Amino acid sequence: METQNLLSVEQKQFFDTNGYIILERFFNEVQVSEFKQRIDHFWMDRGKGNPLTIDCYLDRKDPNSRWLFREVHGDARNHPYKLNDTHLVDGLIQEFSISERLAKILKELLGAPASVCNSLLFERGSQQGPHFDTFYMPSKTPNKMCASWIAIDPVTDANGPLFYYPGSHLMEPYKFSDGTLRATQEEFPKAMDFIRKKLEEHDLKAVHFYPNPGDVLIWHAQLLHGGSAIKDMSQTRASLVTHYWTTLDFPDPTQHIDLGDGRLILKKPHQAAISREEHKMVDEFVNGLTTPKEHRVGLPLNFDPRSYLLMNPDVFRAAWDPYTHYKLHGQAEGRKW
Structure with missing residues (x-):
């Protein structure tokens, strides 16, 4: 029996042309409220056995920012941070990162079942410069990776909105010296010069994203994006970012946690951190x-x-x-x- 597609032909065409789609009011107010409460719970429940890691004080540009979540000072919550892979320990986060409906949409966009490969929970903007996700986690099968960005707080110019370059996924990619898309620190400046020239060549401009809580942005792995500067650090901009690979790269069912209804999570250890x-x-x-x-x-x-x-x-x-x-x-x- 054929399953009805959740995306319209126009939505798929928009994604193919622009490299992203926006799903407004995908999660309701009750779900968003529960998510915000769960963030508080994470910070209150940091006992000895807590396996999570956190990249904190991102506003200080410290390359040694990854810590065991259970050991980091509570002040870190007042600064930009990302809490890694909460989907591995929490059912509510799983419902956001790979809900049944979202899993079906991802399958339509990727042409194969999607599996969560990592998640990043933010309470403030990342302020990260423009980048492709393939710089850090390229899929084995080209163009079979994407990401979702779920708004939990309203986004304004003051709290560091996400920005992206529509159509940038169609630009010629920069290949690093090893022939892959994975970035190396030595070549990064050269890669960014190449990308800036391509943006000028194709006349591509950045667009800022101002979603309402519960809205979802899904983007192609090769969509250039980043985080704007935070003007008011007192304003939170909570969001959940999830990256997905597909069963094309991980065909063995034992490589996934199967939550049912097409919802898959790639089996992996928690990210390592120095105590x-x-x-x-x-x-x-x-x-x-x-x-x-x-x-x-x-x-x-x-x-x-x-x-x-x-x-x-x-x-x-x-x-x-x-x-x-x-x-x-x-x-x-x-x-x-």
């Missing part, structure tokens, strides 16, 4: 490094061994010399530093 105690150990480890100068040749001029270990806990826990690991493995793996 407060390990932060001190990293400092001691870096201060004691005796890496020969010749082993540092060929590294980026501003390579920071401390930042590298803090952002890659597995490297620190394996007692790798950060210079050696980056040269042998980290650069090829696209690790941050």
